[in-house]
Every structure is written in structure tokens, then in C-alpha cells.
Amino acid sequence: MSVETQTLAVPAPGREPTPDLPPIPGVDPTLDPRRADPRAYRVGRLRCWWARILDPVELSASSSRWSWRPAVALATLYFVLGSLWVVVSSSIVSGSSIxxxxILKGIGFVGATSVFFGALLLEYGRRARRSANRLRxxxxxxxxxxxxxxxxxxxxFDYISEHVDHWMGMPAADYYAQPDLFVRQVHPDDRExxxxxxxxxxxxxxxxxxxxDADGRVFHSLIDLRSVTDRRGRIVAIDGRIRDVTESRRDRAESEVGAATLGRLASGDPLLQVIESVCEQVVDLMGVxxxxVGLPMPDGSVDLIASAGDVPAIQNLKIRWDEGPLADGPTGRAVQERQPVVMTPDHPSYSAxxxxxxxAGVSSCLAVPIVRGGEVVATLTLWSHFGNPxxxxxxxxxxxxARRLAFAVAQLPPMTSLADDPAHPNRPVMPPVDVRRALDEHRFEPWFQPQVDAEGRIVALEMLMRMRGLDGEVVAPNIVIPAAESLDLMPTIGRTLRRLAIDHATPWFELGLERICLNVSVDELMTPGFIGEMEDLITRDGVRAEQVEIELVETAPxxxxxxxxxxxxxxMGFRVAVDDYGSGWASLSHLSRLPAHVIKVDRVFVRDVAVSDRAKALVKSTFELGRSLELITVAEGVETADQSALLVELGCDLMQGFLFSPPAPAxxxxxLMRSGERPFWPVIASSLGRPAKA
Structure with a gap:
């Protein structure tokens, strides 16, 4: 992993760098302790050799390495110089020969003392080595x-623990070869x-x-440093000890955040201030x-009511929880799955x-649903710029x-953007969903999503329910459907939308559309008069029964x-499709008992088809099953060109997803239907690497 090295500051006037002193990586030259007395640190071969003579013990990754050569060299030098002195002085004084x-006795004495001197140095080295080893x-x-x-x-580096690779993800040899590597692995905010x-x-x-570390993981440590000085008082090295305190610090931070949250709630602090303080403490103490904290809103968005940290970095992140590619982000999936979700941008799926x-510079993200009373009332989302913590x-x-936050979030006004809270006086109120009134005021309307073949033609359209609020904005179906079901209005809404869908589709049949797909639940199927309703639909508009496909959604066995x-x-001639094949009730047992014409592969499998061999095998086997049973296969949730190309290669008949078009109004x-015979051929051609003009 690449980590930028801190730029060194320009030395202050009056303390110019000494050319022969190499810079210390990560240290401002104006703070370099060697600059205080540059002459004392003047480098020369003799000085370097003499420094090694005085400190014969060097540390290494396995054990302290004792160098005997300087001691022997020093004893030999003493013998040579002493003998030369004896010979020269005797010759000058008395003219004696060697x-x-x-003179021989003098040389012998020098030799004996040099051996003794060498032995002392050797013993000093051995003792120093044993002491250094015991300390290490x-x-x-x-x-x-x-x-x-x-x-x-x-x-x-004279020495670094050989288990540094368990900490930093790199072997000790890399640090010996690149002394500045250590500094580059310090968190950018801590380098100074x-x-x-x-x-x-x-x-x-x-x-x-x-x-x-090399994998991008951020960890916390306590570092203790001590300077090592030579006999002239010069700082020549730095001894350091680093202790990993990541887990203990996070445990303590969790306790502090939890205690502070409950304490502020007990003190009656404003709810938004409590939630905001939790976000600030999480950023300050927990390494993100x-x-x-966001509220899932009825329009499918997530309203961030409190945040802390590098918030401008995520301003362009469009957080949704309802449907489509953006809902496949961590927050959307956490709401849908009701469990924590971790994502990293290097994952090959979730392209949007x-x-x-x-x-946004995000390296990883965690979204945690805040659940109260069995419902997701909010989300706690955390982003990291460094690895995956x-x-x-x-x-x-x-x-x-998040569970402690649930106590605070549960007390917020329901279905609002907190307009009554003094901390957010200008936020608009999201009105409650009045399904009955919307039905009376004709605010329900059918939207459609194309099903496209390998040639880019729109073969079929799936009808989807949409309801507009009083402000004209579309309310997410995830909100509307439960409200309608609680009032037992789904059969009425279904009849209204099916009639409107057939009205819209009638002229499109003349433009080449083959089928209109109508979603029908098992409960609606069993509603008295359903068969008569379907017969009236095709009779009234002159539509053939085979042009209408009943898409059976998986609401019950x-x-x-x-x-x-x-x-x-x-x-009667109507076609039947099994929706979300491979999940829920839509399985082989359905196919064995249903007179189906179409099977739709669930988006869960399509999402990973280009990156997972297992998903690819499952999808391929489904297509093969469809061909053997003479069924049309439709892949839902197609969002990338890679998915489209692979699905075509595997023999998929029709594709449906945001790559071609999101659900759209009539x-x-x-x-789109009037734009050409094959409006999506450029998309298909691009994914297959073919010319856009056929």
C-alpha cells in the first residue's frame, strides 16, 4: 500500500543543514538534534570507524550481533604503535639495534599488554551482547x-523485531533496506x-x-522512545518500543460512548445533540x-440527521434504501437485510x-441498522479513508x-425530518402516507421497466406501482405497499393499475411490443372475480390474451x-411468469406445479454473476433448465456491461435492469418505443465489444 511521505519543512534561518549529515526521514530539519552542533557530527571514515570501535555490539533481527573485528583491530593497532615507539625511542637515545x-623486552611487554587489552575488549563485547540479548x-x-x-x-535501522511483519505486513528486511518506510506507515494525521x-x-x-499496515488496516499504538548517546554526548541512535493498544482502546471507547449516550439521555439533553455527540465521539475515539446517523425516508432516500468527521467527502454519495443500484450500497442493504453490512470499493459488484x-476517497464503509420494535428506524454509517478497520x-x-442509539432515535417524531427540533428548524416535514386519499385522488400510476433481448429490442414491459405524494414526488413502494396492505387496499390498487397499464400498452403493441407483464400476488389471484377482471381487460381494449403476462410474485406458497x-x-391464453426464481417460494417446486412460460432469475444471483463462479454456475444451470423446459428466461437487476455480456454468452433470453432503464413513467x-426498433442495441453492442450500428 502506498503512503505518502511527509514533506519536510524548510530549515529556519541561522540553522542551515550540514551537507554531510543525511536527513532523518519524517523529521523537520529545524528540529534535527544534530544541527545544534554540526561539527560534532561531522562525518569521516576515521570517525565512523572509531564510533564502531567504541560500540562493538550491534543489534540484529535474530539476536544481538557482536563484532570482534574492531576489538582485534584496536589491539593490533596498539601493538604496532607501541612496538614502533619502543624501537624508535631506543634507537634515538642509545643507538641500539632492533x-x-x-628493545625485545619492550616489544614483548607491548605485545603482552596488547593481548590483555584485546581480551578486555573481547570480554566487554561478550558481556554487552548478553546484556542486549536479555533486554531484547x-x-x-x-x-x-x-x-x-x-x-x-x-x-x-540497526535493529527491528523480526515479528514486525505481523504488525506492519512487511518483513524486517524491507525496513533495513528502506529506513524511511517506517515513517511512511505512520497515519498521515500523526506524522508531524x-x-x-x-x-x-x-x-x-x-x-x-x-x-x-500494508493491507490498509489502521491500528493504534503507544510508542516509548529513548535516545542513545555516545561518549561525547552525541545522540547517535533512538531506541523505541511500540505496543499495540487497538483493541483495548476500542473497548474503552465503546464504554465511553455508551456511558455518555445514556448519561446525556438521562440528563434530558436534546435528542439531536445526543446523536451528534455520539458521531463526534465515534470519530475521535474509534478510528473512523x-x-x-440517517433516517430512511418514505421517498427512498436516507436523511442524515447527524454527522461528524470529514463530512464534505461524502456529500456526493447518494444514499438510498429503496431500489436500484444506489440501494445496493451498504446503507441500503443494511436497511433491507436488517443486519450490519461492510463494503469496500474494490469489490467487483455494487458498481454504482x-x-x-x-x-469520495472511501476505502471501506460499515452500515449498522438501528432497530426498534422490529423495524429499522435509522442507520449508523461509518466511513474510513484508510483500509478496512x-x-x-x-x-x-x-x-x-447502534442499540444504545435506538433509545434516542425511538423518541424522534415519526416519519419526519425533525422539523420541530430546534437544531433543525428549516427541515421540511415528510407527510404520512395516506394511501386511501391517494387512491381517491388518482395519484397511483403504473410505471414500466423494459425487458430487452440480445439484439437491443424491447420485447416486454413490466408494470410497477408508483404513488405520488401531495408534493408530486414519488413515494417509495417499500413504504406504500405495507400501508396499503394494512388497509386491505392492494386488490383495489392492483385492479386500477392493471387497467391503466393495458390502456398505455395498447398502442405500444402496434410498435412491436410483444407482452405487458402485470405483477400479481397469490392473495390477489384468489380475490373473487379476478378471472373475470382479466377477461374484461383484454375484451375492452382488443388485446390478445397471449400479450398479457401474469407475473406471480412470491408472497405466499x-x-x-x-x-x-x-x-x-x-x-384462456394468458402467460404466467415465476418472479425471483431461486429465492423464497419461487423454486423448483413452483415449476413442477405451475403452467409457467417465463422464469425470472433473482437479482441476488445476477449481481454477482460476473465475479463469482458459484453465481455464474447457478445462473447458467437456470438458463439450461429454462431451455429444456421451453421457458423464456429473464435476468433481473442487470446493472453493468460485464453482467450483460456474460448473460448473453450464457444464453439469457431477456435482460431487465438499470443498465437499460430504471422504472419510468408511461x-x-x-x-422510447417510438425512438427505433432496437433502442438498446448501443448498450448491448458496447458490452459485447461490437459496433453500435448494426
Whole structure:
């Protein structure tokens, strides 16, 4: 993983850098302790050699490495110089030759003392090595990371624990080869402070520093530094110990956030202030860059009522929970699945959300549903710019925080954007869903989504229910349908929409449309008079029965009475489609008992078909089953060109999804039908790598 190195500041006037002093990575030159007395740190071969003589013990990854050569070299130098002095001085004073017994005795004495001197140095080295090894083993037995970072006469690691790869994701050899790598793995927000710690080389208390490992994981550590000086008082190296405190810090942060939340609620603080403070504490204490709490709104959007951190980075993220590609983001799926969802932009699926997340600089995202009374009342969504900090333990922590937030969110005014809260005086109120009034005022309307073949032709249109609010905006079906079912109005709404859909489709049949698909639940199928209603629809508008497809949605198992109704409709010429094949009730048992003409593959399998061998195999087997049973196969939820190309290759008959068109009102579909015989051929051709003009 690439992490930018901190740009070093320009030295202050009066403290110019010394050319022969290599810079210390990550340290402002104006804070470099070697600049205080540049002459003392002047580099030369003799000085470097002498420094190694005085410090013969060097640390290494496996054990302390003792170098005997400097000690032997120093003893040999002493013998040579001492012998030369004896010979020269005797020759000058008495004119004796080198064979004079007195001179030989002097040389022998020098030799004996040099051996003794060398032995002392060797013993010093052995003792120093044993002491360094004991200290290293003692520190590393605690699991801490230790290092010695030399800053003179050269900048390098003398030693770093060999288990550094378990911490940083890179072997010790990389740090020996690249001394600045250590600094580049410091969290960008902590690099300046880390440089100051290295410069001062002394920490009275351990400092908290965040790191980013090779996989992008952010972890917290306490770092303790001590300077190493030579006999002239020069700082020549820095000894450091790093302790991973990520888990303990997160546990403590969770406790602090939970206690603060319940305490502020008990104190009667305004609800939005409580929720806002939770977001701020999560960002400050739990290693994420952005935290937000949102309310799923009736129009399918998610209204962020509180947020903290780098909020401008996510302003362009369109968070939805109802349907379509944007609802496949973490927040939308958390609402739909009622469980925490973690996503990263490098996942090959979720193309719409992935592109927006990459543009926002998001590396991972966690969405946690806030559930109260069995319903998702809000979401806690967290974004990170650095790796993926959302492991199983951390997801559990945020899930527990969300449960505490549920107490605050449950007290918010229902179905509003908090217009009555003083912290948000200008937010508009979202009116409650009045289904009965909308039906009386003719605010229900059919929308349509095309089903496209491999040549780009619109073969069929699926009719979908839409209701407009008092302000003219579309209310999400996820809100409307439960409200209508609670009032037992779905049969009435269904009859109204089916009649309107046939009215719209009649001229489209003349433009080449083959079928109109009408969603029908098992309950509607069993409504008295349903067969007569369908017969009246085709008689009134002169539509043939085979042009109408009854799409059986999976709301309940199919009993024998419902099968008899379907059998009668098929005898009349109507076509039957099994919706969401592969999930819920729509399975092989349906196909064995239904006179079906079409099977629609559930979007769950289509979503992963281009990235998962398992999903591809399941989809392929479904298409093969359809061909063997002489059924038309339709793939739902097609959103990317890769999915489209693979589905065509696997033999899919029809495709439906946002890649071609989202559900649209009749006016849009009418223009599309009149635009040409194959309006979606450019999309198909692009996915297949063919010319757009056939």
C-alpha cells in the first residue's frame, strides 16, 4: 500500500543543514538534534570507524550481533604503535639495534599488554551482547515491537523485531533496506507528531500514534522512545518500543460512548445533540474518519440527521434504501437485510456505489441498522479513508453502539425530518402516507421497466406501482405497499393499475411490443372475480390474451386453489411468469406445479454473476433448465456491461435492469418505443465489444 511521505519543512534561518549529515526521514530539519552542533557530527571514515570501535555490539533481527573485528583491530593497532615507539625511542637515545635485548623486552611487554587489552575488549563485547540479548528477549516476550534507529553516522535501522511483519505486513528486511518506510506507515494525521517525537527522542509518557499496515488496516499504538548517546554526548541512535493498544482502546471507547449516550439521555439533553455527540465521539475515539446517523425516508432516500468527521467527502454519495443500484450500497442493504453490512470499493459488484465511493476517497464503509420494535428506524454509517478497520470485533462494537442509539432515535417524531427540533428548524416535514386519499385522488400510476433481448429490442414491459405524494414526488413502494396492505387496499390498487397499464400498452403493441407483464400476488389471484377482471381487460381494449403476462410474485406458497385459477388463465391464453426464481417460494417446486412460460432469475444471483463462479454456475444451470423446459428466461437487476455480456454468452433470453432503464413513467416509455426498433442495441453492442450500428 502506498503512503505518502511527509514533506519536510524548510530549515529556519541561522540553522542551515550540514551537507554531510543525511536527513532523518519524517523529521523537520529545524528540529534535527544534530544541527545544534554540526561539527560534532561531522562525518569521516576515521570517525565512523572509531564510533564502531567504541560500540562493538550491534543489534540484529535474530539476536544481538557482536563484532570482534574492531576489538582485534584496536589491539593490533596498539601493538604496532607501541612496538614502533619502543624501537624508535631506543634507537634515538642509545643507538641500539632492533636485536638489542632491551628493545625485545619492550616489544614483548607491548605485545603482552596488547593481548590483555584485546581480551578486555573481547570480554566487554561478550558481556554487552548478553546484556542486549536479555533486554531484547525481555521486551519482546510482552509482544511489543522494539527497534533501534541509528541517526549517525548514517541513517538506518540497526535493529527491528523480526515479528514486525505481523504488525506492519512487511518483513524486517524491507525496513533495513528502506529506513524511511517506517515513517511512511505512520497515519498521515500523526506524522508531524511522530517527527517531533523522533527529534526530541525522549518521551516522559508513551505517546499515542496510529499506523497503517500494508493491507490498509489502521491500528493504534503507544510508542516509548529513548535516545542513545555516545561518549561525547552525541545522540547517535533512538531506541523505541511500540505496543499495540487497538483493541483495548476500542473497548474503552465503546464504554465511553455508551456511558455518555445514556448519561446525556438521562440528563434530558436534546435528542439531536445526543446523536451528534455520539458521531463526534465515534470519530475521535474509534478510528473512523466519518460517522453519520440517517433516517430512511418514505421517498427512498436516507436523511442524515447527524454527522461528524470529514463530512464534505461524502456529500456526493447518494444514499438510498429503496431500489436500484444506489440501494445496493451498504446503507441500503443494511436497511433491507436488517443486519450490519461492510463494503469496500474494490469489490467487483455494487458498481454504482463503488464509483461514488472511490471518488469520495472511501476505502471501506460499515452500515449498522438501528432497530426498534422490529423495524429499522435509522442507520449508523461509518466511513474510513484508510483500509478496512471493520473486522468482526469492531462490527460488534458498533452494533452495540447502534442499540444504545435506538433509545434516542425511538423518541424522534415519526416519519419526519425533525422539523420541530430546534437544531433543525428549516427541515421540511415528510407527510404520512395516506394511501386511501391517494387512491381517491388518482395519484397511483403504473410505471414500466423494459425487458430487452440480445439484439437491443424491447420485447416486454413490466408494470410497477408508483404513488405520488401531495408534493408530486414519488413515494417509495417499500413504504406504500405495507400501508396499503394494512388497509386491505392492494386488490383495489392492483385492479386500477392493471387497467391503466393495458390502456398505455395498447398502442405500444402496434410498435412491436410483444407482452405487458402485470405483477400479481397469490392473495390477489384468489380475490373473487379476478378471472373475470382479466377477461374484461383484454375484451375492452382488443388485446390478445397471449400479450398479457401474469407475473406471480412470491408472497405466499401456492395452494391447489391458486393453481386451479392459474390453470384457467393459461387455458384462456394468458402467460404466467415465476418472479425471483431461486429465492423464497419461487423454486423448483413452483415449476413442477405451475403452467409457467417465463422464469425470472433473482437479482441476488445476477449481481454477482460476473465475479463469482458459484453465481455464474447457478445462473447458467437456470438458463439450461429454462431451455429444456421451453421457458423464456429473464435476468433481473442487470446493472453493468460485464453482467450483460456474460448473460448473453450464457444464453439469457431477456435482460431487465438499470443498465437499460430504471422504472419510468408511461410518457418516457412511449418516447422510447417510438425512438427505433432496437433502442438498446448501443448498450448491448458496447458490452459485447461490437459496433453500435448494426
Amino acid at each position: 636485536t638489542n635485548p632491551e 528477549e525481555l521486551i519482546e516476550s510482552t509482544g511489543d515491537l522494539t527497534f533501534r534507529y541509528r541517526i549517525w553516522p548514517i541513517v538506518r 507528531r511522530f517527527g517531533q517525537l523522533i527529534a526530541h527522542a525522549t518521551s516522559d509518557v508513551p505517546a499515542l500514534i496510529r499506523w497503517i 474518519e466519518i460517522a453519520a 456505489w463503488r464509483q461514488l465511493a472511490l471518488e 471493520f473486522d468482526a470485533a469492531n462490527v460488534g462494537r458498533f452494533d452495540r453502539i 401456492l395452494d391447489s386453489a391458486a393453481q386451479r385459477v392459474l390453470g384457467r388463465l393459461v387455458e 410518457e418516457h416509455i412511449d418516447a
